[in-house]
Amino acid sequence: MPTRHSPDVVIIGAGVVGAACAYYAARSGLTVAVVDRGPVAGGTTGAGEGNLLVSDKEAGPELDLALLSTRLWRELSAALPPETEYEPKG
Incomplete structure (x- = not known):
C-alpha cells in the first residue's frame, strides 16, 4: 500500500496572493498544496491591471x-x- 503524505500547508486560491504564500512557505521548507476552483490566476489576479x-x-x-x-x-x-x-x- 502506498504511503500517503499530507502537506504542511494547504493554500486556498491560486492567485497572486495564494501563489506568493505558497512560494514563501515552500522556500522555508514546508510542503505545500495549492487548491483553487479554477485555473491559476484565473480570477481577480488575472483580471487585474497588475x-x-x-x-x-x-x-x-x-x-x-x-x-x-x-x-x-x-x-x-x-x-x-x-x-x-x-x-x-x-
Whole structure:
C-alpha cells in the first residue's frame, strides 16, 4: 500500500496572493498544496491591471507597504522563470 503524505500547508486560491504564500512557505521548507476552483490566476489576479503604484502614496504605513512590495517583487522576479512578466516603471 502506498504511503500517503499530507502537506504542511494547504493554500486556498491560486492567485497572486495564494501563489506568493505558497512560494514563501515552500522556500522555508514546508510542503505545500495549492487548491483553487479554477485555473491559476484565473480570477481577480488575472483580471487585474497588475501595477505596483508607489507615486500616489503619502508618507506613512501605506507608502511603507508599497515600498516593501516593490522590493519584494524585484527580488521575486529575479528568482522566477524569464517568462514571468515583471517590468519596473518610473
